[in-house]
Amino acid sequence: MDTHNIALLEGREGQVYEKRQDGPEVEIACDKTSLSGSVSQRACVFCGSRVVLYPVADAIHIVHGPIGCAAYTWDIRGAVSSGPELHRLSFSTDLQEMDVIYGGEKKLYRSLVELIDQYQPKAAFIYSTCIIGLIGDDIEAVCKKVAKEKGIPVMPVHSEGFKGTKKDGYKAACSALMKLIGTGSTEGISNYSINILGEFNLAGEAWIIREYYEKMGIQVVATMTGDGRIDDIRRSHGATLNVVQCSGSMTTLARDMEEKYGIPYIRVSYFGFEDMSKSLYDVAALFPDRPEIMERAKEIVRDEIRKYYPEMQKFKAALTGKKAAIYVGGAFKTFSLIKALRTVGMSVVLAGSQTGNKDDYRRLKEMCDEGTVIVDDSNPVELSKFVLEKEADLLIGGVKERPIAFKLGVGFCDHNHERKIPLAGFVGMYNFAKEVYESVMSPVWQFAPRKGGLK
Numbered sequence: 001m002d003t004h005n006i007a008l009l010e011g012r013e014g015q016v017y018e019k020r021q022d023g024p025e026v027e028i029a030c031d032k033t034s035l036s037g038s039v040s041q042r043a044c045v046f047c048g049s050r051v052v053l054y055p056v057a058d059a060i061h062i063v064h065g066p067i068g069c070a071a072y073t074w075d076i077r078g079a080v081s082s083g084p085e086l087h088r089l090s091f092s093t094d095l096q097e098m099d100v101i102y103g104g105e106k107k108l109y110r111s112l113v114e115l116i117d118q119y120q121p122k123a124a125f126i127y128s129t130c131i132i133g134l135i136g137d138d139i140e141a142v143c144k145k146v147a148k149e150k151g152i153p154v155m156p157v158h159s160e161g162f163k164g165t166k167k168d169g170y171k172a173a174c175s176a177l178m179k180l181i182g183t184g185s186t187e188g189i190s191n192y193s194i195n196i197l198g199e200f201n202l203a204g205e206a207w208i209i210r211e212y213y214e215k216m217g218i219q220v221v222a223t224m225t226g227d228g229r230i231d232d233i234r235r236s237h238g239a240t241l242n243v244v245q246c247s248g249s250m251t252t253l254a255r256d257m258e259e260k261y262g263i264p265y266i267r268v269s270y271f272g273f274e275d276m277s278k279s280l281y282d283v284a285a286l287f288p289d290r291p292e293i294m295e296r297a298k299e300i301v302r303d304e305i306r307k308y309y310p311e312m313q314k315f316k317a318a319l320t321g322k323k324a325a326i327y328v329g330g331a332f333k334t335f336s337l338i339k340a341l342r343t344v345g346m347s348v349v350l351a352g353s354q355t356g357n358k359d360d361y362r363r364l365k366e367m368c369d370e371g372t373v374i375v376d377d378s379n380p381v382e383l384s385k386f387v388l389e390k391e392a393d394l395l396i397g398g399v400k401e402r403p404i405a406f407k408l409g410v411g412f413c414d415h416n417h418e419r420k421i422p423l424a425g426f427v428g429m430y431n432f433a434k435e436v437y438e439s440v441m442s443p444v445w446q447f448a449p450r451k452g453g454l455k
């Protein structure tokens with residue numbers, strides 16, 4: 001297959017960059033709406049807000065719009081909960097033609113009242129979809145009315161799908177959370193406390209991370225939003241520090257909380273031994289009057305690495321020299337993945353994200369090896385082209401990238417919503433290496449047209 005004949009779509013050139021020592025010093029274009037017709041891998045504004053708020057488990061989530069929007073994001077993260085599981089029910093007002101003509105406010109009101117009576121949730125989130133932006137339902141007014149009648153917070157999420165990029169959806173979700181924060185009591189919150197932001201507990205990661213911090217002697221007030229609880233979010237303004245992973249989705253919230261409540265924040269990543277250790281040390285360093293917190297962080301790092309190091313060496317021996325392509329949501333995750341892959345001897349030949357900003361891409365350019373292709377807001381044709389041209393052995397992505405990998409005959413690792421194995425923390429790095437090893441080295445490849453038939 002001659003992939004050099006696959007051309008980039010006109011208008012996409014600025015968002016694709018190949019790192020070359022003798023190449024031009026250009027800035028990667030990003031933070032823009034997707035090119036029409038490119039079949040972007042990126043999701044809409046509504047989906048962006050949905051993925052952030054979905055794991056709040058004791059609230060009801062109502063998608064105000066046609067059933068297709070709800071189906072698109074139904075149980076989108078599969079995030080696990082240690083208690084209630086209301087978040088997995090995914091309600092919709094199922095707007096029909098007559099609702100579009102006469103308005104959907106009454107239907108929304110009736111749905112809200114019925115669902116609150118039936119499920120007794122702690123709060124409700126109402127998501128606006130494209131059609132709501134077009135017909136102009138006043139969901140703010142409906143939410144206010146129901147909140148007053150039922151005595152629980154009812155938050156409109158202004159996430160009309162067409163009004164920007166997935167990142168605007170993150171912002172809409174953060175605005176909804178900000179309405180909750182500051183409405184609960186901060187009694188009993190210690191000075192050595194944090195909120196964990198941007199961890200969504202897809203496969204129990206929030207529990208792993210929480211346990212590390214608690215072992216260090218730090219109180220975790222709220223996780224937003226993995227295994228999230230409304231009452232914890234309402235009192236989260238009492239925490240001393242916000243620790244932000246998935247910076248693309250939650251930095252807005254961290255900044256707003258800093259501005260309104262004076263809570264500082266740091267960016268961390270829980271993927272890979274290196275970044276996981278740094279996340280513990282960075283938090284401990286912010287509590288210098290309690291040196292035992294740092295001591296415990298060191299103990300955790302030492303014990304955990306000792307536990308997994310021997311097995312990791314076996315994976316490394318098999319994987320050294322193999323090549324990976326990465327295409328994920330946030331760029332911060334890409335940084336950690338590059339480091340994690342190097343730990344097991346693999347290089348990265350394609351690195352991209354849906355929501356990276358200029359700073360992220362500058363850093364990515366610095367980190368990547370010569371010849372690596374860096375892409376923003378990519379599409380299936382581009383990803384296929386570069387995976388084949390660069391002869392990647394593995395594609396790391398989400399549900400939309402999985403079929404691309406398998407059709408091309410390369411290994412795949414799900415680093416997004418669908419996975420059921422935790423990839424965060426020290427144990428997560430072990431799980432990640434094992435999954436990469438099993439996929440790349442699988443005997444199945446001897447029966448498949450490897451790498452699109454190239455080999």
Ligand code: SF4
Nearest residue numbers: 044046069129130161
């Ligand atoms: S909100 Fe709009 S773009 Fe998003 S799923 Fe619904 S119709 Fe599609």
